[in-house]
Amino acid sequence: MLDLDLFPSNAPDHCPGTESELAGKADACQGCPNQQTCATSTPKGPDPALPFIRERIRSVKHKIIVLSGKGGVGKSTFTAQLGWAFAADDHVQTGIMDVDICGPSIPTIFGIASEQVHSSSTGWSPVYVQDNLGVMSVGFMLPSSRDAVMWRGPKKNGLISQFLKDVDWGDLDYLVIDTPPGTSDEHLSIVQYLKESGIDGAVLVTTPQEVALQDVRKEIDFCRKVGLPILGLVENMSGFVCPGCKTESQIFKPSTGGAERLAKETGVELLGKVPLDPRIGKSADYGVSFLDEYPDSPASIAYLNIIDSESVLHGSGALTMPLLTFVTGIKYILDDSR
Amino acid sequence: MSEETPISRRLKSVRHIIIVCSGKGGVGKSSVSTQLALSLHALSSRPRIGILDIDLTGPSIPRMLGLDGHGVHQSSDGWVPVYADAQQGSDPRLACMSVGFLLKKKSDSVVWRGPKKNAMIRQFLSDVRWGELDYLIIDTPPGTSDEHLSLLEHLAPVHSKLSAVIVTTPQAIALLDAIKCLSFTRAVKLPVLGLIENMSGYVCPCCGEISNMFSTKGGEEMARREGLTFLGALPVDTELVTLLDAAEPSSAGGPDEAIDIKAFDILKRYQETSSAKLFRSVADRVVAGIAHVEQGSAVAGV
Numbered sequence: 001m002l003d004l005d006l007f008p009s010n011a012p013d014h015c016p017g018t019e020s021e022l023a024g025k026a027d028a029c030q031g032c033p034n035q036q037t038c039a040t041s042t043p044k045g046p047d048p049a050l051p052f053i054r055e056r057i058r059s060v061k062h063k064i065i066v067l068s069g070k071g072g073v074g075k076s077t078f079t080a081q082l083g084w085a086f087a088a089d090d091h092v093q094t095g096i097m098d099v100d101i102c103g104p105s106i107p108t109i110f111g112i113a114s115e116q117v118h119s120s121s122t123g124w125s126p127v128y129v130q131d132n133l134g135v136m137s138v139g140f141m142l143p144s145s146r147d148a149v150m151w152r153g154p155k156k157n158g159l160i161s162q163f164l165k166d167v168d169w170g171d172l173d174y175l176v177i178d179t180p181p182g183t184s185d186e187h188l189s190i191v192q193y194l195k196e197s198g199i200d201g202a203v204l205v206t207t208p209q210e211v212a213l214q215d216v217r218k219e220i221d222f223c224r225k226v227g228l229p230i231l232g233l234v235e236n237m238s239g240f241v242c243p244g245c246k247t248e249s250q251i252f253k254p255s256t257g258g259a260e261r262l263a264k265e266t267g268v269e270l271l272g273k274v275p276l277d278p279r280i281g282k283s284a285d286y287g288v289s290f291l292d293e294y295p296d297s298p299a300s301i302a303y304l305n306i307i308d309s310e311s312v313l314h315g316s317g318a319l320t321m322p323l324l325t326f327v328t329g330i331k332y333i334l335d336d337s338r
Numbered sequence: 339m340s341e342e343t344p345i346s347r348r349l350k351s352v353r354h355i356i357i358v359c360s361g362k363g364g365v366g367k368s369s370v371s372t373q374l375a376l377s378l379h380a381l382s383s384r385p386r387i388g389i390l391d392i393d394l395t396g397p398s399i400p401r402m403l404g405l406d407g408h409g410v411h412q413s414s415d416g417w418v419p420v421y422a423d424a425q426q427g428s429d430p431r432l433a434c435m436s437v438g439f440l441l442k443k444k445s446d447s448v449v450w451r452g453p454k455k456n457a458m459i460r461q462f463l464s465d466v467r468w469g470e471l472d473y474l475i476i477d478t479p480p481g482t483s484d485e486h487l488s489l490l491e492h493l494a495p496v497h498s499k500l501s502a503v504i505v506t507t508p509q510a511i512a513l514l515d516a517i518k519c520l521s522f523t524r525a526v527k528l529p530v531l532g533l534i535e536n537m538s539g540y541v542c543p544c545c546g547e548i549s550n551m552f553s554t555k556g557g558e559e560m561a562r563r564e565g566l567t568f569l570g571a572l573p574v575d576t577e578l579v580t581l582l583d584a585a586e587p588s589s590a591g592g593p594d595e596a597i598d599i600k601a602f603d604i605l606k607r608y609q610e611t612s613s614a615k616l617f618r619s620v621a622d623r624v625v626a627g628i629a630h631v632e633q634g635s636a637v638a639g640v
């Protein structure tokens with residue numbers, strides 16, 4: 001009854017999507033019955049920013065996108081833990097790019113919400129949490145944190161393209177990208193802009209209840225449609241231990257089998273489960289690293305096991321030490337400085 | 339009065355439109371929309387209610403109302419919404435519309451950029467055969483972007499019927515986005531009925547200790563600071579999660595009858611949760627707020 005299809009059923013497997021800038025022009029389009037319609041109904045050629053993005057991103061070794069169809073499941077929190085964990089090694093350079101234009105949480109989580117972006121001859125400088133951890137977010141560009149960014153897609157896409165071509169990221173081992181919920185402009189754009197340079201893949205974050213899982217299923221479908229590799233699935237807020245009686249309860253009960261079942265059904269790897277811990281929310285609100293503050297907590301251990309997994313590091317040569325050791329290192333430094 | 343559009347013509351038979359929003363995702367917009375619909379449905383005045391889900395890439399309403407697997411039918415007078423209380427007699431009065439009802443497979447993603455979302459929202463507003471409604475509740479996605487701008491644009495001719503409820507959770511990170519959402523409502527001159535603080539504290543079922551799972555009071559303080567009506571605090575309710583989650587026909591795709599009996603269940607089962615009791619006063623404040631807003635705009639001659 002409706003043409004709901006970005007990828008029509010008669011299109012070949014590698015269809016770039018009828019709304020893509022490559023619609024009708026990609027390799028896959030050769031011989032597709034829709035080629036003519038697609039080629040003529042998308043007037044834009046390839047984005048002129050693409051060569052500049054390619055040039056700038058050449059010096060980034062690994063690109064990881066944190067995704068979820070659902071909001072509030074802990075994407076930004078997970079992105080931040082990845083950043084902190086990577087940056088715990090002085091030799092590793094990490095960049096965090098926040099493409100949640102309407103709801104940027106990253107500046108707050110890193111405790112740098114009052115910072116501004118500076119521009120130099122080489123482009124916009126990221127805001128540095130520490131020497132080897134640079135962050136870019138629309139949050140640094142607003143006159144007031146109260147301002148709503150009331151932008152439609154093209155403007156959001158324009159800013160994302162600028163984040164990639166105009167930010168002086170320098171040489172990075174990791175670029176971690178935090179996204180808004182959904183499968184729309186931001187997601188399509190980031191994949192389109194980075195596809196050529198290669199994306200290591202996406203980490204999908206979910207919570208255990210079906211209302212979240214059903215959106216993550218859609219996100220998996222999206223990843224497959226656009227050819228974005230999935231590094232794995234993280235189940236967040238999985239169980240809660242009462243600080244009073246130490247009994248564990250399920251807040252977001254996995255009524256349909258949780259991430260475990262979803263992982264099995266879809267063949268995506270379950271990287272791990274992170275429990276609900278109120279201190280995670282507090283650390284985020286105060287802009288301090290949860291991993292540093294509570295290194296021995298079950299949630300920290302869970303986060304680090306996930307980050308340490310082969311899939312996330314992706315055979316990286318940059319990290320030779322397991323991350324759990326880093327945390328012990330951090331703790332050591334903290335204890336030492338007291 | 340603004341000139342007539344297909345949308346204003348269609349919405350003539352709708353008395354009040356309540357937009358549920360929040361800057362942040364996962365704070366409970368859809369569950370509040372659902373609870374508001376169920377609570378209004380239970381009022382003795384037996385109002386007629388519609389719920390329109392414009393979260394196009396992450397629709398939750400079908401699942402939450404136990405209507406997964408239902409489809410929308412076309413009639414000579416537009417799309418027929420799905421009725422959550424269809425079995426309750428001959429006069430169902432809880433109508434739902436969502437992109438979830440239009441998908442071939444529920445795991446299909448809807449990968450749309452702005453213009454297509456805009457077209458879908460326009461179609462939802464102009465083509466759904468709601469009939470007479472006392473309240474049309476609109477559940478929105480997070481953010482302040484295409485869906486929101488399109489919605490407000492298309493609803494401009496019926497602006498005097500509009501009001502909003504803002505939902506937040508108590509964390510600073512959620513409040514930050516709630517303030518952005520409030521700035522949005524001010525920019526588009528959308529009257530705000532008030533603020534709900536959701537997932538505010540958790541009572542351990544084992545020892546009764548109250549944990550500040552996501553801290554508490556943040557929403558209440560924001561309401562005070564911003565001069566908003568505080569509609570209420572809703573604690574974490576695990577029963578509610580399961581209800582809104584498992585509210586599914588046990589045999590998806592089975593005979594319609596089985597589905598309907600299940601849906602009826604939800605209305606009843608909801609009334610038994612602790613959230614339902616708390617939500618009653620939220621719904622009362624919403625109803626009172628609407629009367630107040632409309633009086634105000636009548637006085638102002640809008």
Ligand SMILES: Nc1ncnc2c1ncn2[C@@H]1O[C@H](COP(=O)(O)OP(=O)(O)O)[C@@H](O)[C@H]1O
Pocket residue numbers: 068070071072073074075076077078105236237238274275276277278279280281282284285299363364509511512
């Ligand atoms: N495991 C956890 N335990 C407790 N709170 C958490 C956990 N993970 C995330 N949070 C909190 O939940 C809220 C939503 O997380 P966030 O990372 O902002 O989600 P998203 O980016 O997916 O919208 C934040 O307040 C965050 O601090």
Ligand SMILES: Nc1ncnc2c1ncn2[C@@H]1O[C@H](COP(=O)(O)OP(=O)(O)O)[C@@H](O)[C@H]1O
Pocket residue numbers: 071072209211212360362363364365366367368369370398536537538572573574575576578579582583
């Ligand atoms: N008061 C509450 N207590 C416990 N869980 C809740 C509460 N309100 C909402 N939830 C659950 O939290 C999740 C996110 O809520 P949802 O309404 O989908 O948020 P949004 O529409 O803002 O993304 C859902 O699984 C929902 O059932």
Ligand code: SF4
Pocket residue numbers: 007008011012014015016017018022023024025026028029032033034035036038039
């Ligand atoms: S022409 Fe290309 S973009 Fe269009 S449907 Fe075919 S494969 Fe997809």
Ligand SMILES: [Mg+2]
Pocket residue numbers: 075076077100103105178179180
């Ligand atoms: Mg986020």
Ligand SMILES: [Mg+2]
Pocket residue numbers: 367368369393396398477478479
């Ligand atoms: Mg929702």
